[in-house]
Amino acid sequence: xxxxxxxxxxxxxxxxxxxxxxxxxxxxxxxxxxxxxxxxxxxxxxxxxxxxxxxxxxxxxxxxxxxxxxxxxxxxxxxxxxxxxxxxxxxxxxxxxxxxxxxxxxxxxxxxxxxxxxxxxxxxxxxxxxxxxxxxxxxxxxxxxxxxxxxxxxxxxxxxxxxxxxxxxxxxxxxxxxxxxxxxxxxxxxxxxxxxxxxxxxxxxxxxxxxxxxxxxxxxxxxxxxxxxxxxxxxxxxxxxxxxxxxxxxxxxxxxxxxxxxxxxxxxxxxxxxxxxxxxxxxxxxxxxxxxxxxxxxxxxxxxxxxxxxxxxxxxxxxxxxxxxxxxxxxxxxxxxxxxxxxxxxxxxxxxxxxxxxxxxxxxxxxxxxxxxxxxxxxxxxxxxxxxxxxxxxxxxxxxxxxxxxxxxxxxxxxxxxxxxxxxxxxxxxxxxxxxxxxxxxxxxxxxxxxxxxxxxxxxxxxxxxxxxxxxxxxxxxxxxxxxxxxxxxxxxxxxxxxxxxxxxxxxxxxxxxxxxxxxxxxxxxxxxxxxxxxxxxxxxxxxxxxxxxxxxxxxxxxxxxxxxxxxxxxxxxxxxxxxxxxxxxxxxxxxxxxxxxxxxxxx
Numbered sequence: 001x002x003x004x005x006x007x008x009x010x011x012x013x014x015x016x017x018x019x020x021x022x023x024x025x026x027x028x029x030x031x032x033x034x035x036x037x038x039x040x041x042x043x044x045x046x047x048x049x050x051x052x053x054x055x056x057x058x059x060x061x062x063x064x065x066x067x068x069x070x071x072x073x074x075x076x077x078x079x080x081x082x083x084x085x086x087x088x089x090x091x092x093x094x095x096x097x098x099x100x101x102x103x104x105x106x107x108x109x110x111x112x113x114x115x116x117x118x119x120x121x122x123x124x125x126x127x128x129x130x131x132x133x134x135x136x137x138x139x140x141x142x143x144x145x146x147x148x149x150x151x152x153x154x155x156x157x158x159x160x161x162x163x164x165x166x167x168x169x170x171x172x173x174x175x176x177x178x179x180x181x182x183x184x185x186x187x188x189x190x191x192x193x194x195x196x197x198x199x200x201x202x203x204x205x206x207x208x209x210x211x212x213x214x215x216x217x218x219x220x221x222x223x224x225x226x227x228x229x230x231x232x233x234x235x236x237x238x239x240x241x242x243x244x245x246x247x248x249x250x251x252x253x254x255x256x257x258x259x260x261x262x263x264x265x266x267x268x269x270x271x272x273x274x275x276x277x278x279x280x281x282x283x284x285x286x287x288x289x290x291x292x293x294x295x296x297x298x299x300x301x302x303x304x305x306x307x308x309x310x311x312x313x314x315x316x317x318x319x320x321x322x323x324x325x326x327x328x329x330x331x332x333x334x335x336x337x338x339x340x341x342x343x344x345x346x347x348x349x350x351x352x353x354x355x356x357x358x359x360x361x362x363x364x365x366x367x368x369x370x371x372x373x374x375x376x377x378x379x380x381x382x383x384x385x386x387x388x389x390x391x392x393x394x395x396x397x398x399x400x401x402x403x404x405x406x407x408x409x410x411x412x413x414x415x416x417x418x419x420x421x422x423x424x425x426x427x428x429x430x431x432x433x434x435x436x437x438x439x440x441x442x443x444x445x446x447x448x449x450x451x452x453x454x455x456x457x458x459x460x461x462x463x464x465x466x467x468x469x470x471x472x473x474x475x476x477x478x479x480x481x482x483x484x485x486x487x488x489x490x491x492x493x494x495x496x497x498x499x500x501x502x503x504x505x506x507x508x509x510x511x512x513x514x515x516x517x518x519x520x521x522x523x524x525x526x527x528x529x530x531x532x533x534x535x536x537x538x539x540x541x542x543x544x545x546x547x548x549x550x551x552x553x554x555x556x557x558x559x560x561x562x563x564x565x566x567x568x569x570x571x572x573x574x575x576x577x578x579x580x581x582x583x584x585x586x587x588x589x590x591x592x593x594x595x596x597x598x599x600x601x602x603x604x
Contacts, residue, residue, distance in 0.1 A: 059602020067476025094191030102500030264447020286351035309590025430466030
């Protein structure tokens with residue numbers, strides 16, 4: 001295992017602390033763009049700092065996914081595609097550096113230009129940019145891509161379209177997007193939209209495409225072979241147009257990547273032990289320490305690598321559907337949290353090795369601070385004081401148990417809170433004044449053994465409160481359908497968050513789409529305070545204001561008791577064939593899903 005070679009969070013500060021004092025007075029063309037200040041890399045940079053520009057090309061690797069897939073179009077709402085496709089087969093005008101909070105550099109576009117207030121952004125395409133079939137990328141393709149994704153694409157792409165006032169061609173290879181919303185981040189979001197080929201979809205229904213309508217992309221990889229639900233094989237395009245641009249130098253080094261699909265994580269792990277897979281990510285620290293002892297590791301054929309990171313914890317846990325009447329009272333949600341004996345469950349599942357998530361941005365400078373809200377954070381929250389649940393202004397921390405199986409003290413507190421909310425035990429069953437029983441159905445995906453174990457322990461505590469618990473284990477297709485239709489009481493939840501949160505926060509917690517099928521706001525948050533803190537984040541013109549708004553948002557979400565948090569993934573754990581190598585320099589975002597296939601290489 002390599003030592004922790006993550007440099008101090010220097011890049012977190014580098015691009016941000018320059019702030020608006022270094023903002024250009026007049027619009028000018030540039031090689032990159034940062035959320036605040038200037039991007040860290042100079043115009044003549046050779047490669048990304050965490051890429052090896054001399055990495056060899058070659059090698060075939062096999063990764064594993066659980067579940068299945070019924071679509072190869074990751075850009076529409078319909079179907080379940082392999083999640084990796086949008087990172088490997090398609091590109092955007094700009095590419096993100098994972099060594100800075102939020103900076104972009106030229107990819108399909110050779111340059112970017114913005115107004116001083118970022119009310120518009122203009123991109124100039126590279127002359128040699130082309131799709132995998134050899135046809136050039138045109139401004140017409142770009143404009144069409146923004147429109148089709150904004151009107152018929154996946155929900156994750158639609159928010160931007162409503163904030164575009166106009167999009168027009170300004171030169172042979174240039175396109176300008178003018179916004180109708182004063183939001184500094186929009187220029188960067190626009191740079192990250194995937195670009196599709198307009199000609200491919202002439203006379204076809206984009207949103208209702210079949211499995212065989214595979215979107216043509218510009219990325220380094222193309223789909224070579226597939227069998228629905230079983231595997232997808234991607235090969236590196238030998239004629240890939242962008243192999244020598246700085247952003248791509250030393251990246252996308254593997255010749256072939258195959259994704260095999262397994263029914264659950266247990267089967268996938270056994271396949272890895274048998275040598276059928278090249279690498280796996282492990283999220284359980286106890287399993288990492290106790291079960292990665294099989295022969296190929298002992299021989300040195302498989303290497304265990306830990307990769308540190310400097311990103312926020314995000315939120316992982318069990319999300320509560322507040323659209324349901326039983327769960328729209330914060331006292332009920334606090335009672336459910338009290339009954340979740342984290343210390344005992346964590347010891348059972350991870351050996352107590354993984355710390356608990358304490359808030360949505362815990363582990364970073366963006367996290368809410370202990371105790372009472374003060375300063376700018378308090379100023380931002382004060383207009384919403386009458387609507388805030390207890391703990392937002394006063395300070396909130398998750399309940400702790402004594403670690404015993406009974407968790408008596410917290411169960412007593414939960415019983416009292418439920419009684420305050422109108423729920424009392426009658427003949428062993430928790431009922432409200434109308435006599436309705438309190439029931440809780442937990443929806444889980446087949447193969448999620450850790451969640452199943454956690455809920456099994458949790459259920460015993462809930463039954464002591466008189467709550468009737470049902471656990472439904474469904475396959476991946478059913479799970480996607482049920483969660484998309486918001487058909488659950490509680491389910492497993494994971495939301496990764498970045499060092500530069502922005503417009504995606506509206507998708508995650510904004511009230512506008514809280515009840516829309518397919519929304520990413522699974523808990524159904526519809527809070528004026530949440531919306532107000534997101535607005536304040538997006539309107540921030542200084543690092544200080546941005547941090548204050550994010551900390552305020554963190555308070556509202558955490559004290560809202562929407563998710564019962566579990567353990568934090570504080571370090572990335574990857575077990576891989578010894579032939580897989582990676583650079584000595586690590587990005588501040590660590591081993592994100594884009595990292596391994598982007599900069600690792602295969603060395604015989």
